[in-house]
Amino acid sequence: MHSGMRSFAASMLLADLMVASTAHARLVASKRALAVRTTGSAFLALAVTGEDFGAAGPGSQIEIIGKQGGAPVILAIPSTDQRVVVWGDEQVVVKLPSDLDGARATIVTPVDRSRRVRADYYAHDQYDTRAVSGPNDSPAILIVDGAGRAWVNAEFKSNRYFFDPALGALRPALYPQAPPPPPFQQLCNPLTTPITCFPGVDPPSAAAIALDDQGRVWLPEGGWTPAPDVTRNHARVVMYDPAGHVVRLYNLPGDHNGVQGIAWDRVRRRVWVAQTNELRFGTYGNLLKFDPEGVPHEDFTWDFTSPPPSAPSQFTFPATATCNGATPTTFGTCSNAPAQPCADPDDCVRAELFCAPGVTDDSGCYRQYPLGIGQPAHVTVHPDGHVWFAVYGFAFGTQLGRLDPTTGGVELFPLALPPFTPSVPIPFGLVFGLRIAPWDIQVGRDGSIVATEFSANRIAVFAKRSMGSTDCLSLSPPEGESCDAVHEPDGSITLNPRCTNPCIVERLVPGTFEPDASNPPLTYRAVGTLGGFAIDRRRNVWMRYGYMDRRGAFYLMPPLLELYRTPSTPVGDFPTGTFLHDGIGDPSIDDKTGDIWAADYRGHRLNRLRRLH
DSSP states (O other), X not given: OOHHHXXXXXXHHHHHHHHHXXXXXXXXXXXXXXXXXXXXXXXXXXXXXXXXXXXXXXTOEEEEEEEETTEEEEEEEETTSTTEEEEOSXXXXXXXXXXXXXXEEEXXXXXXXXOOEEEEEEEEEEEESHHHHOSSOOEEEEEEOTTSOEEEEETTOSSEEEEETTXXXXXXXXXXXXOSSOSOOOOSOTTSOOOOOSSOOBTTBSOOOEEXXXXXXXXXXXXXXXXXXXXXXXXXXXXXXXXXXXXXEEEOSSSOOOEEEEEEETTTTEEEEEEOGGGGGTSOOEEEEEOTTTSOOEEEEOOSSSOOOOOHHHHSOOOOSOEETOXXXXXXXXXTEEEEEESSGGGGTTGXXXXXXXXXXXXXXXXXXXXXXXXXXXXXXXXXXXXXXXXOOSSSOOEEEEEETTTTEEEEEEOOOOTTXXXXXXXXXXXXXXXXXXXXXEEOTTSOEEEEETTTTEEEEEOGGGTTOGGGGSOBOOTTOOOOOEEOTTSOEEOOTTXXXXXXXEEEOTTSEEEOOSSXXXXXXXXXOOOOOEEOTTOOEEETTEEEOTTSOEEEOXXXXXXXXXXXXXXXXXXXXXXXXXXXXXXXXXXXXXXXXEEETTTTEEEEEEEOO
């Protein structure tokens, strides 16, 4: 290292030591930077996460030390340099030479310096989904099985697909198609004319996937409910058995099921499905449980690449039963299931497969558990036997829920108000903009319950040690305050944003809200959404923006879709900067290799990240 570089490095070290000794330094950088090396890329993308980086401008820069070809390298990149992709209060992303190793970064502002942070390196591969998916391919969610196959559930799909590690490429996963008329219908584009999508899957409807302990893959499919101007809108569950080369279909009983989440219960050997179909009857959603070996189903030999033949006798949803006593204002009952309410004969399709009241052996029937809430999203089974679900809603007041399958009892645990909720009266028309919308929910490796809040961009953690406390059933205010909403005479509502659930820690993903005064008294708006997540062996919670470690610190990834666009990315429709908040997509972890897979919805691709060092 020549004398100038030694002098610069010494000054950087001295400055770092000075900052470390300053009691009130405000600029904070997370312990690790994330460096992503994309296959075929001409640059290395490095992201530093933290607080109070300030805006780009004179006196702000990122300082990098590392090695190229074994030789030391020092870079000082101004915040306004063209190599800077993002310079925000919580994240700095910069393009570096592709062969730069051992990067360590320091954020410098006119008033402060961060500590120097070391970069963790990841190799990034991307797989365009359009070639194998057919139309309407946008990957919504995926899961990695024990053989390293990444299975995808796509929106509005005409077929499914998976990554085959033996080929190092995506392959179609075709399956039986129902004969016309399509039994699953969906309002594909609410801004235009309602059209039929087959099978018609829409987040929040059936954007789910599960893996059982035999390596079988479970995927629900059906249309959103209540879909306007749709008379019949049934649902089914598709199962792939890669080891046995079998695809299996379960036509679910009833109509307007609105299937969403799905989970495997390894203790009871049952499948759980979240449904919103009781919205049709003006009541609430439910969880549906069934024994996959006991209820009627149909198996097809499957070779991964060609669709099994359809069987009209099995795949239709015949309305052979009658709906007795229904009127335009009252519901009747099904002739084949007297305990089942109905508005028309389609509600009675296969209704005889519902477990009748008083039946204790449910191995051959579908058992429904009413929840008392409108929209259950994802669902998971805790080792203690309880079934947890996220209550997806469009306004404040949504919750996490827990079902006791033995008693049918349901508990609801409220979440705090969305970030930046004002403590002044809010016009009623703006209240529905204060969305939380909890979406994915899983059991943490320590027995906690972890959930994402779709619209609030928070990760909620419900500690296992708190699960028996009745304090969890309501929000708690600061001393001397109330959590009750106050309805003002002019129709506005006053809420208390300081109320929290004492059992649930909710952490906001940095950079997912930005100041916006266009709808006063609201002062911020969300600039992204938080969907599915995955938990690795270190208990890091991976989501589309990066990950949160077990201590609650966030590490944000570079915006891969902005930096590396696939040929399928609609560049003309989304100008530069549109994808800065998209991250990597909704992830799944390969437990054997530690690889992070993610479904990049807007990029029409799968991303794979492999930890290098």
